[in-house]
Amino acid sequence: MSKSKDKNKPTADAVPKAVVSRLSLYLRELQRLQRDAVVTTSSTQLGQLLGFTDAQVRKDLAHFGHFGYPGVGYRCSELVAAVKQIIGTDHTWPVVLAGVGNLGRALLGHRGFSHQGFDIVAAVDSDPSKFGKTLDGIEIQPIARLPELVMQHDVRLAIIAAPASAAQEVAERIVAAGIYGILNFAPITLHLPPEVAVSSVDLAIEMEQLSFAMTNLRPPSELLPEEEEPLRE
Amino acid sequence: MSKSKDKNKPTADAVPKAVVSRLSLYLRELQRLQRDAVVTTSSTQLGQLLGFTDAQVRKDLAHFGHFGYPGVGYRCSELVAAVKQIIGTDHTWPVVLAGVGNLGRALLGHRGFSHQGFDIVAAVDSDPSKFGKTLDGIEIQPIARLPELVMQHDVRLAIIAAPASAAQEVAERIVAAGIYGILNFAPITLHLPPEVAVSSVDLAIEMEQLSFAMTNLRPPSELLPEEEEPLRE
DNA sequence: TAGATTGTTAATCGATTAACAATC
DNA sequence: TAGATTGTTAATCGATTAACAATC
Known part of the structure; x- marks a missing residue:
């Protein structure tokens, strides 16, 4: 029925x-x-x-x-x-940021993000020299405190802005802390249980799409260097 | 034949x-x-x-x-x-960065990008107070100098990290300077001639994919708030 | 009413998968 | 040789588009 x-x-x-x-x-x-x-x-x-x-x-x-x-x-x-x-942004989602390097800091500073329904409420890193520092009103915490932070702020989404070498482990800790949605900026494929939703942004891959378009499409101005042979025939 | x-x-x-x-x-x-x-x-x-x-x-x-x-x-x-x-990254592409705000600075600092075949060789902004400042070895130039810079460095690709309000105009200036490939980080649809290749990264949209997945898929733990009615039947 | 535009069904198109002969 | 894996063709699947009756 x-x-x-x-x-x-x-x-x-x-x-x-x-x-x-x-x-x-x-x-x-x-x-x-x-x-x-x-x-x-x-x-x-x-x-x-x-x-x-x-x-x-x-x-x-x-x-x-x-x-x-x-x-x-x-x-x-x-x-x-x-x-x-439908999308689920009729309310605000609390988000945790993992990795406060170059990109992570930019994301933290990126107010106008909360307008769209997302609010970074906590940040973690694995570098002890950063612990306790405050950036844009958010105190950087050790990654070990993830479970607490998730509980405390009812976090459901995470952003990974850690280096590639750390990203898989960070992702696993995030999932272990009870989070099922991850936006990954690290240039690796995350291997996680299928019930975890992952979106990925890889800067190099985006640029490569353009590189491909430049070298393969559009010969309006024939400025491009001459075609090489394929590797083997 | x-x-x-x-x-x-x-x-x-x-x-x-x-x-x-x-x-x-x-x-x-x-x-x-x-x-x-x-x-x-x-x-x-x-x-x-x-x-x-x-x-x-x-x-x-x-x-x-x-x-x-x-x-x-x-x-x-x-x-x-x-x-x-095939992709065209068997050589390095010189890239110009338009917009040196939060995100732009993170991209400039993002070394390890050149490893992948892309090298930011110039940066422009529309804020005169930034002109002449050097960031990661790149001097910030007025946007009006775009055509010169493009010539000088044989630039073919651009990254737009300008605010939404400026992005369309910036894009048009970039195209006018002879560039046919743009990676756009501004949260707007760029309207450009069809021969221009555009890749887009919109942080909010990526997060929205996760929000949708969270609210519509996966009810393994039934923590989600109860379903609302659709607006009109 | 005439004109516009929806929601939906059927037709078309394209992309993914399965299967297998050819090859090492 | 037997086993493995490619490149490719044919079958399946899914997504986009066209068309149109229903509606305002």
Whole structure:
């Protein structure tokens, strides 16, 4: 009796990962429209702004419910609220930062992050010389205190900004402390239980996408050095 | 006569974007294997390390040539060299950084980036109080000097670490200076000519993927607050 | 009402996987 | 040789797009 239709549960069983990342883009774009005092938008407009077809926008949203008005479109404020609720940023998530090096400090300083529903409430590092220091109002703690900190602040998400050499171990400690969502900035593949959600940002990989595009696509100005042979034929 | 087979040109016409990003993951993993003194690997091993099927690994590589030995596998060093050449990181790319705030400074300090084939050779900002200051050996220049700097260092890639409010204009100046590849850290959609390659990293969006996973997937421990109704039925 | 735009079903397209002959 | 693993073709699967009745 709870099987066949169950219209009310946005169970998200079968929501493809790509849909979720587009959802974030819709949200970002809708918030921009709101700032520009736009009241109503449409799948066509949203699609044009983001480079998607109108059909895709409607299909994506249809995964989660009926948010539009036929003949009218979508009210920005309503859709923002709906998408935030779907994504789960209708409330703020406390986050712990692991690794307070170059990047970690930048993330700590990055206020305007809490606007988007995330708030760094604690920071840990493995370098004892940093313990007790305060950065942007957050005291740097030994990594061993992770379980306590997680309990204390009801943390559910972590950001790893540790060096590659430490990242796997740090990730395991994070999971051991009861956290199931990790944003990983270290350039390695984390091996963790499947129930842990991991997002990854690798600067080198992003740049490599550009390098590939430069060397393989676009020969409008033929400035590129001449093609080498493949290694073996 | 150049149409049908043309085995030698890895033209990359039809290389899906997803293949290119997996290529970077293969490279990263192969380099790690090399560091661990592994000489030979296989599509099965590579796949297991990264969570792909063996068929996918082989198919991805087959887009670009024949790099393996039937019955043997792939020699790590050879495959590393081949993949670097495909990606275009068999040489170093000079990069200009636009925006020297929190994040920009972290990127400047991020040595070990040049190891991967990218070298920040210049930095610009729009804040005059920063002009002339030197950070990690790079002098911060007015954004107006972009065209000169690009010429001077033969720059082909740019990183935007400017605030959202400035990013579109900065991007346009970068393109006007003759750059066709941009890594954008600002949380906006850049509107640029289609021949410009853009990669984007939006911290909030990455975190939102985790937030979605936390609120919609995985109810192993039923700690999550009870489900709200969708906005309208 | 006429015009616009939704949500959804069916058609198309592309990407992943399975299977296997060829090769070492 | 027997065992392993590639590169590739064919089968499967999933995601995107087109089309349209329903709705405002």
